[in-house]
Amino acid sequence: MPDLSAVKSAPATTHSRARAAGPAAARPRRRSDDPLLIGRERELEVLEGLLRQGAADGTAVLIQGEFGTGRTALLREALGWARRDGDTVLSAWADPSEQGAELGVARQLFEPALGTIGGTGAPLAGPAAHAAGLLWPDRPAAPSTPADDPAAATLTGLYRLTAHLAARGRLVIGIDDLQWADRASLRWLQHLLRRAGELPVVVIATVVPAPAPADPDVLGRLAPLFRHRVALTALDADSVxxxxxxxxxxxxxxxxxxxxxxxxxxxxxxxxxxxxxxxxxxxxxxxxxxxxxxxxxxxxxxxxxxxxxxxxxxxxxxxxxxxxxxxxxxxxxxxxxxxxxxxxxxxxxxxxxxxxxxxxxxxxxxxxxxxxxxxxxxxxxxxxxxxxVHVRAAELMLAQGAPAEQTAVHAVHASLGLPWVPEVLERAAAEAIRTGAADRAAALLRRALREPLEDEVRATLVIRLGEAGLALDVPEAVRNLWLGLDLSRDPVERAAAARRLAGALFAVDRYPDGLAVLERTAASLRATDAALALRLEVDHVYAGLHELGSAPGVLPRLMDLRIQDAAGTSAERPLAALLGLRAIMRGESPAEAVTLVRQALTHGMNPADDESFVYSGAVLLLGATGETELALDHADAAVEQARTRGSAFTLAHSRIIRAAVYGQLGRVPDCQSEAEAALVALREIGVGPRHSHSVLAAATLADALVLQGRLDEAQAVLEHAGLTAGLNGHWINDYVHLVRGRLRAAQGRPEEALADFRECGRRTEARGMRCPWIYPWRSEAALVHAAIGEPEQARTLAAEELELARRWGVPEAVGAARRALALATGGPEGLDLLREAVRTLAGTPGRARHAQALGDLGAQLRRAGRVAEARACLKEAVTAAHRCGAALVADRALDELRAAGDRPRTRSFHGPAALTPTEHRVAGLAAKGMTNREIAQHLFVGLRTVEVHLTHVYGKLGIDGRPGLAGALSASDGILS
Structure with a gap:
């Protein structure tokens, strides 16, 4: 409906006759209980005012409103007021079925008053009697002279009849739905309104805003004679x-x-x-x-x-x-x-x-x-x-070449058996999946499957339904993919369905079933399409590595595979990803691993033609080669691509990988928010907290919370995911042991922390993982041993990891191991090792580890009595930790600063965050172009004070002077809050 709130009233008219308004005109009206009048208080007040205004003479009010806006209720209320005030009330409700009845509305108005007309003491005669005779032919009337013009006589007679009734007091006439009134009654009303000032008559009529009467000319001439209008429009928010x-x-x-x-x-x-x-x-x-x-x-x-x-x-x-x-x-x-x-x-x-x-x-x-x-x-x-109706509309749209999604809106309602329906619905479902409307796609496919279909067509639709279901309900998607795989006879379709089904089974921790699907389908395809079989075998080997029970069975095949085995086939890229993972796991060569992973990721982490977890595994482990920024590029692209495709499952998985890469880069708040978003997304599609994808997200989130010093929250995350007790043999739980060990170490539970780190080591060695930088459990355990006064065990573990890291050759791995060995060694030698660790980590992506090493170096320098050097180092540690969001590291460095006699006022000593409030004000004014003198006058300080503040600002922002000030203030400076 249109906006319905305007109330319009024409200026009041001056009538030729004047009568004193009765007492009732001043009495407040009792509001009706009619619910249609709720929210019509303003209109009621206007109508009441018009009725009072017309109490002495006459007036005419037209109530305009569309269907259901309360025209009739408002008219009924006004007529009720008039009756309670003692007025004579005549009312009629026009109806389109009675438009042909001559004087039909007039009869409705005057017939109830017939019994009272003769009692006024003034008998009817002349035109009034003539009109009465027309209205009531059976009623005896006084003799009258036949009129030369019957129509004019009728108008005059009805007017005299109206005057006869008005002689006793005010007469109120109400007509509902005036647009349906008969022509003769409209002409009489027109005649009356042109003489409205002669009689104490109030006419209230309702009409729709754009009526279509039997005689628009008459109503068109009549409407302007209503001097007042009340327009009913839609109820506003308060009225609703x-x-x-x-x-x-x-x-x-x-x-x-x-x-x-x-x-x-x-x-x-x-x-x-x-x-x-x-x-x-x-x-x-x-x-x-x-x-x-x-x-x-x-x-x-x-x-x-x-x-x-x-x-x-x-x-x-x-x-x-x-x-x-x-x-x-x-x-x-x-x-x-x-x-x-x-x-x-x-x-x-x-x-x-x-x-x-x-x-x-x-x-x-x-x-x-x-x-x-x-x-x-x-x-x-x-x-x-x-x-x-739907079938005719769909057939027209199909003939016009309308988009399938538009045609499908009607095709879903068609009767079964129409040959064009399944194809339209399948095309519409594909478009819905492309735009992210997986629920719509699933509904379309379910409807298409109700049709009588060939087995191959049914198999394709069931597989499509399973793929759409991955964004909605993974367990249901598993059932549909399994059914589609059993029905399909197309090798390419079967291979794709097997991979999707296996991935869904892995998502709900049904690893044996997923491995069996891949192995069985590969075996069935090996004789007819070796490339497709090898493609499935790649996923089978990769998935087999995830479980301690299945890893020994797939390791020999992993070692036998060569990139030449898949040259020029669809299996080449996934095999390159798997071989890149092999190179990283065995600690063979970072350069070779990066070359293979780059080859694997030429179409991204989630290639449209070959989605598989093997690619995301390659991205996840790229950080172990020192190529963490490259890993982030691929994770970013995967997230955006998943958003475009509309796969909620793929999007959640991609966000988990990006969260883990953020953690590797030391972007702690980003890591936290991305892991939280992934957990929410997984929960919405039916992936529970104990499934492997959720476990990876939960462990990544807990790791970020530990670095922020939010230990209780990290504990709660692990408890909710069921990760605080014994853990099964899944690969992801190796990482859980590492994270849980870090949390327990921070909680002051060293024995439990050591148990977690040792279990992480036992598991990785059982999988043949020799790279020290996938899960650096030795250096983490060494730090705990050193903290509880067990330097020998600490030195042994740290030295072992440092040797492995040197062989691997990734600076971040070397720097972390060197830091652990330094803390285990202590003394001057430990200080030298810490300095080397700081230098090594300074150029790596691991900013949080660099901040840790800086903080440790500052603490050791303070204990060695080298306070000035310690303060400088600790301030740098605070700034570095603040920039990457590692609050736990920053807080420890601040504690050391205070122990060194410093009184830090900020949580950062470089960049915009390091500025004091006064320095911020001075810098902001200078950036706007104010001179030093103008700044001093503005802040009511001395010129020298402004100069000192600006000197401090330039030093903290690392700039030479005013030219770089605006940019330095507006830039984020890498700070992650």
Missing amino acids: AAATAEVLGGPGDDHFREVVRTTTGGNPFLLHTLLRTIKASGNGPDPETAARITRFVPADAGRALHPLVTTAGPHTRDVAQAVAVLGGTPALDVVSAATGLPEPAVLDAVHALERTGLMRRTGHAAAFACPMIAIALAADVMPSIRQD
Whole structure:
């Protein structure tokens, strides 16, 4: 409905006669209990004022409003006031079926007063008697002279009859739906209103805003004679709240009220109908009701609208039903096809429905004024008619080459057996998946599978349904993929389905089943397509490495594979990823590993033609080669690609990988937020907290929280995921042991921490993992041994890791091992090792580890009595830790600074975060172009004070002077808050 709140009133007229207003005119009105008048307080006040204004003489008020806006209720209320005030009230309700009845409205008005006319003491005679005789032919009347012009005599007679009634006091005439009044009655009313000032008569009539009367010329001349207008428009937000509170006992929140108002268009009749249905159902104004609002449209609402629809004009019923069934804003040619009517007839019907206020036309399309009208009318259409409407619309759109998704909106309602339906639905489902609407795709595919299909077509659709289900419900997706794999006979389709099915099984920790699917399908394809079989074998070997029980069985095959085995085939890239992982795991050559991984990732981490976890594994372990920034590039691209494709499962998995890479880079807050988002996404698609993907996200999140010193939160994350007790043999739990060890060490539980680190080492060695930088458990254990006074064990583990790291050759691994050995060694030798560790880590991606080494060096320098050097080192540690979000490292360095006699006022000593509030103000003013003198005057300080502040600012920001000031202040300076 349109916005319905305007109330208009023309200036008051001066009447030739004047009578004193009675006492009732000043009495306040008692408001009606009619629910349609809730929110109409302003209109009621205007109408009451007009009635009081016309108490002495006459007045005419036209109430305009569309269907359901409360025109009749407002008229009824005004007539009720008049009766209580002792006025004579005549009322009539015009009806389109009575437009041909001569003086039909006039008869309704005067017939109830027939018994009182003779009692006034003034007998009817002349034109009045003539009019009475026309109205009531059977009633004896005084003799009258035949008129030369019967029509004029009738008008004069009705006017005299009106005057006869008005002689006893004010006369109030009310006419509802004036647009349907007969021609003769309209002419009489026109005659009366032109002489309104002569009689104490108040005329109140209602009319729709754009009426289509039998005689538009008469009504068009009549309307301007109403000097006052009350326009009823849609209820505003406050009125909707009041109505909601009245019916449901509470107004609900803003969202609920907006949903209700949008659904009903603010139409009072529709609003109260909907609210009463909600109340009858036992529901209240809550978010759950708002989400299901269309379910509360009553079944009989359409029948209530039918009289208005059918009387609007020719073909309006068919057109209204078609638009309602089609939904949205259908084009008129589609409506024409759906109804079988010519387009001009459809356009005429739409125009007629527009005049009733039910419909709106925009260009070459039409829609109902609010959703509730469409829902109500559609619900009342017979199923056979509904189906026919959809089929005709879909066939036209198909012939016009409309997008499959648009055609599918109607194809889903078609009868079974139409040959074009499955193809349309499959194409629409593919588009829905591409745009991220997996739920829509699944619904379309389920409908397509109801059709009689060939086995191969059915297999394809079931597999597509399983793929769509990966974004919605992984367990259900597993069932569909398994069924599709069994049905399919196409090798390429079977290989792709097997990989998808295995990935879904792995996601729900059904590793033996996933391995069996890959192995069995590869065996079935080996004789006919060796490349496809090898492709499946790559995933089989990679997945087999994840479990301690299956790893020994796949390791020999892993060692036998060569990149030449897949040259020029679809298995080349995934095999390169697997061989790159092999090179990293065995600690053979970072350069060789990076070359293979780069070859594998030429189409990204989640290639559209070959999605597999082997690629994400390669990205995850790239950090062990020192190429962490390259890993982040691939993770970023994978996340954006997954968003575009709309796969919720792939997106969640990609975000887990990116979270882990953020952790490797020391971007702690980013790591935390990404891991949290991944956990939420996994939970939404049915992947529980104990599944491997969720475990990786939870462990990554806990690791980030430990670095921030949020130990209780990290503990809670592990407890929620069930990771605080014994862990199964899955590869990801090696990482859990490492993270849990770090948490327990930070909690002051060294024995438990050591047990976790040793278990991490036992597991990695069982998998043949020799690279010290995948899980650096030795250096972590060495730090714990050193902290509890066991230097020998600490030195042994740290020295072993340092030797392995040197062979591997990645600086970050070398620097971390050297830091552990330094802390285990202590003394001057330990200080030298710490300095080397700081220098080694300074150029690596591991910023958090660099900050740790700086903090350790500063602490050791303070203990050695070299306080000035210690302070400089500790300040650098605080700044570095603050920049990467490692609050635990920053806090420890600040404690050491305080122990060294410093009194730090900030959590950073370089960059914008290091500036004091005064330095910030001075720097900001200087960046805007103010001179030092202007700054001093602005801040009421001395010129020398400004110069000192700016000197400090330049030093902290690392710039030479004013030219670089604005850029340094606006830049993030790498700080992650």
